[in-house]
Amino acid sequence: MSVESLERQARNYLSNNxxxxxxxxxxxxxxxxxxESGEVTVAIGGACSGCGIAPMTMKAIKHRLPTEVDDISKVTVRRAGGPRAAVMPSMIDEMEEMEEYEDYDPAF
Structure with a gap:
């Protein structure tokens, strides 16, 4: 499998799901x-920058992409850099530790 094919599979899953x-x-x-490792890195940005559930979207992508795409074994999700970068970096770790989000299961 080529890198392009792996990237295409990840893009298709995210676009469709x-x-x-x-x-x-x-x-x-x-x-x-x-x-070789099946690892993929995804960056999100744009309007995700100010979205309160962006950390949970990131968490959902991290957990669902490897279970839905056979050739992907591990996903790292980060905020995109530059002028379209997310503005809530300190909230991600904090939100992942909150009990309210432990069973968070977005509709996608």
Whole structure:
């Protein structure tokens, strides 16, 4: 399998199963893909920058992408850099530790 194929599989899954990102003005990009290890790095940004559930969207992508795409074994999700970067970096770790989000299961 080629890197392009792995990236395409990840992009297709996200476009088809997490349309909220783009529908709400956000964006995602596949920053890195390793065919040997099956590891993929996804960056989200745009309107995700100010979205209160962006950390939970990131968590859902991290957990669901490897279970839904056979050739992907591990996913790292980060905030995109530059002028479209997310503005809530300190909230991600804090929100992942909150009990309210322990069983968070978004509709995508």
């Amino acid at each position: 997490v349309p909220q990102i783009q529908e709400h003005g956000g964006h995602f990009e596949i920053e890195d893909a390793d065919t």
